[in-house]
Amino acid sequence: MxxxxxxxxxxxxxxxxxxxxxxxxxxxxxxxxxxxxxxxxxxxxxxxxxxxxxxxxxxxxxxxFHDAHCHILLFGLSLVEVNLREAQTIADVVAAVAAHAQRTPPGKWIRGGGYNENKLAERRHPTRRDLDPVSPHHPVWLSHISGHMGVANSRALALAGITRETPDPPGGRIVRDANGEPTGLLLETAQELIKRILPPYTLEETKAALAAAGRRMAAEGITAAQDAWAGWIAPEEFRAYQEAVAEGLLPQRVWLMVDVERLAVRDGRFDFAFGLHTGFGGDRLRLGAIKIFIDGSLIGRTAALRQPYVDPPDATGMLVKDPPALRELIRCAHAGGWQVAMHAIGDRAIEAALDAIEEVMGPEAARFRPRIEHCGIVPPDLLRRLRRLRPVVVTQPRFLYELGEGFRAALGEERMAWTYPLASLREVPLALSSDRPVVDGAPLRGLQAALTRRTREGWALAPQEALTLEEALRAYTIGAAYAAFAETELGTLEPGKWxxxxxxxxxxxxxxxxxxxxxxxxxxxxxxxxxxxxx
Known part of the structure; x- marks a missing residue:
């Protein structure tokens, strides 16, 4: 039979x-x-x-569709917390916080995010002075759309012990006003001053957020996703993923890219659950790469550039990891069997990533599939190195639509020709993704952006870098599977594959x-x- x-x-x-x-x-x-x-x-x-x-x-x-770089849990939380993606003014931000304050018991935290100061009429970040009048009895923390900064109200700053005397942490900055007082805006690692005192999400809250994300992604045609920063949001985050997948709350295949900052080093290797590493798991939930941040974001002016930003002209961003520390992290990961995924947006950060790959993995680096996440500013010399070393580039065309005008304001016209290239990467393994909730994660919108390279305002950004539909589809399916060592199981519709x-x-x-x-x-x-x- x-x-x-x-x-x-x-x-x-x-x-x-x-x-x-x-x-x-x-x-x-x-x-x-x-x-x-x-x-x-x-x-x-x-x-x-x-x-x-x-x-x-x-x-x-x-x-x-396979989203090779997104934040599943963060996206799910954005669906149930203060969502500021559509805010157009500071007043919109304040109103959203006020609405949550009215239904939140005094003393409990109000958190959310998604605001983008480049889209606000005032062209500035909210401050604690904006938030305090509507939240006198609640600590408030609002993450920026990029995830590389956030704003706290005065009550939250007080709970964290942040004052005018608090020094900037390594790799971060406490933004201060003309009088030296914190404005509430915390950049990069300075966010940890708040995050470390936030009450932890419960297991059930975490699973509910994952379920919300799973439903939305299924409605968008997403069948697989890689969470590009796992292990830092909730105390039982991995357990929540495991149970959500087992209970059918999260129907997608999921890879968890582990936050390097959560891993201890022992005997020259990362110590993670008796030596587990990339690839461990089943058909629905696996360990992915180790995630390492090298720099910040373009719209936040924290991406590390070789040449200064156009605005402000005295800023070049920051390297979150200096080159020796980066090389040591990659060496530990590589020795322990981990794939490495490096967040590198600015050209100075991409150069640091390529230097580390070449030094640690040598001329055969491509077979280990090191990943460069975002790969935002790629001048010709770095493009030649990418083609030679062939790391996997995991990038986000939807950035061009939603954030493109912010890129132009930060970089000027000349560098836009090198900003989030696509066609130039045809000789490099390429995976498309969304980085949601930073931008809208619907794959069809990502494909549209890859083909048109238009901003929300209608400008075409380096149209010569557009992909064909065939190329874009392959990068959103086959390329994404390749980035996760899953191309024998996913990416095409043929016998034997899922x-x-x-x-x-x-x-x-x-x-x-x-x-x-x-x-x-x-x-x-x-x-x-x-x-x-x-x-």
Whole structure:
């Protein structure tokens, strides 16, 4: 007796992204994996009484979108806390805090974030003076959209013991007014002064946030995601992930990229749970790379640049890790079997990352797949080194749409030709991602940005760096899988791979690139299970 499929997708226009069979009409899955792809009549014999038949209604089927760099838990929390992504004025920020204060018991923390001073009419950060009148009885902490800074009110500063005498910590800065008093704005590592006193999220709060994130991502066609900074938000964060996946609250396949600052060093290696390292786990939840920050953000003027910012002209950003410390961290990770993922946005930071890769891993570095996350400013000499060393570049085209005008203001016109390049990276392993909740994480919006490179205001930023749709799709599927050592299991729709797919209401190859974000998601399937239906 032959196999009876658990799932059959039919009446579809399937783009497999496989070179052996690029197009098909139907697909069958059994025990979570694809067993057949082909014409309707070839798949029909696999349908039995227990088969779930998913009629695509003539829609286009693609491999499921795979977000190679996002912050799943942070995104989930943004859905349930103070969300300032749409704030347009300081008054909007204050009003959102005031609304939460009215329904929060006195003394309890109010936290949230997502504000971007470049989008606020005042073109400045909120301060404690703005927040204090509406939150006299609550400590408040609001993270910047970049995650590299945040604002506290006076009550929070007092609880943290931050005064005019508090020194700036290494790798961070307490912003002060003309009188030397803290404004409430804390940059980079200075945020830890607040974060260390924040009350911990409970296990149930953490799982609820993951569930909220999982539902939204499923509705966007995301079947896999890599949390690019795991282990610093909640005391039982990994347990919450494990239980959320086991209970079906988080239906995506997940990789956890471990925060290097949370790892102790023993015998020249990172000491993590009896020697566990990248790759440990199952089909739904695995350990990913070690995450190392090298610099900050462009819009926050903390990304490390070789030449000063246009505004302010005396700033060049900061290296969070100096080169010797960075090399030692990478050496420890490499010796312990960890893949390394380095946050490097400015050209000075990217140069430091490449120097460390070359020194620690040598000429065969590419086989270990070191990752450069973001890779924001890439002048010609660094581009040549990227092509030679071939690390995996994990970048975010949606930044161009939402943050592009802030980049232009920070860098000036000349450097925009090197800012978040895409086409120039064709000779380098490339994965696309969102970095959500920094920007909108819907993959179709990310694809649209990769093809158009337009800002929200309508400016085209280095249009010669645009990708084709085929290239962008591959980077959001095959490239993302490669970045996680999962290309033999994910990224294309062919027998033997996991049945992770998305059904779209229109063919993106027949859609105006400026309208890709309007394509509806009909269904999302993970491991042969339908986790979202939008019709």
């Amino acid at each position: 032959g196999i009876q499929a658990d799932l059959v997708v039919r009446n579809a226009r399937i783009r497999t992204l496989s070179e052996s069979l690029p197009f098909a009409e139907a697909l069958a899955a059994w025990r979570g994996r694809i067993v057949a792809v082909g014409r309707e009549e070839e798949i029909e014999g696999l349908i039995g009484p227990g088969t779930r038949v998913l009629d695509a209604g003539g829609g286009t089927v693609l491999p499921g 049945a992770d797919l998305v059904v779209l209401g229109a063919d993106p190859f027949e859609t105006d690139p400026e309208a890709l974000e309007t394509i509806p998601i009909y269904a999302t399937v993970v491991g042969g299970q339908v986790v979202y239906e939008g019709r």
